[in-house]
Amino acid sequence: MSTPTNPQTPSPKKHMPAVGIIGLVLIAAALGSVYYTQFVVSHSTACLVVPEHRLYIMQAIIHERGGFQVQAVYKLNSTAAPLPPFSNVTGPKITSRNATQLAPLPDPSLVFGSVGDTITLYIHPVSTNESTVQLPGLQGHGYDIDSKSFISITNSTIPKSNLINFGNWYTVSFQIVGQGTTKYRCTQTCSNEHPQMNGDLRAGCGG
Ligand SMILES: [Cu+2]
Structure with missing residues (x-):
């Protein structure tokens, strides 16, 4: 009786094509996800609209x-x-030569801009002179922005006290450096509805 020959063990080389294909698929998937997060996602969160002021x-x-x-x-x-x-007495003098009027936003207190835009606000505090509704002796309103995390203020005539006096005009300019939503609000107790005297400041992408 002859000793049986060792059964043929399958050569590992026979697996190689399958292993190679799986490896290539995994590498492609990894590269694809890197491409997706690096380019596709960042393109949608960064703003590609042309910046405006x-x-x-x-x-x-x-x-x-x-x-x-x-x-x-x-x-x-x-x-x-x-x-x-x-002028802090008469406000801005805007002419059609250097600026174009845009359609009003549906929310009359909304300030909106896209990432990369510069925004300039011209604010005119007005007294109603109705002592039954407006707090008697009120000097003006206030202006402050809750979160300045996504804006960069470049110029402002609003005093540190945030008090904006009746009859004067005030201006503040800022660049929008990221998307976000916050509120700006009156900082002077001015009437019963003073807590509602605020508006949204929203930074998005286009619109
Ligand atoms: Cu107020």
């Missing part, structure tokens, strides 16, 4: 008479264009 003309009046109201929105015709002449 928007001007918001706003009135600040007790909430019973409207609160913060955007009266007009413009965009500068060129982001390199100088801002319109501004």
Whole structure:
């Protein structure tokens, strides 16, 4: 009796094509997800709209008479264009030569911009002179933004006290550096509805 020959063990080389294909698929999937997160996702969160400089003309009046109201929105015709002449007595002097009026936003207190935009607010605090509704002796309203985490303020005439006096105009400019939503609000107790005297500041992408 001859000793049986060792049964043929299958050569590992026979597995190689399958292992190689699985390996290639895994590498492709890994590269694909890297590409997806690096480029596709970041493209949708970064804003690809052309930056503009928007001007918001706003009135600040007790909430019973409207609160913060955007009266007009413009965009500068060129982001390199100088801002319109501004006086703290008469406000900004905007002409069609350097700015174009935009359609009003559905929410009259909303300030909206896209990431990369510059926003300039012109705020006019107005007294109603109604001592039954407006707190007697009130000097003005207040203006402050809750979270400044996604904006970078480049210029402001609003005093550190945030008090904006009746009859004067105030301006603040900022760049939008990220998406986000916060509230701006009156900081002076001005009427019964003072707690509602606020508006949204929203930074998105386009719109
Ligand atoms: Cu107020």
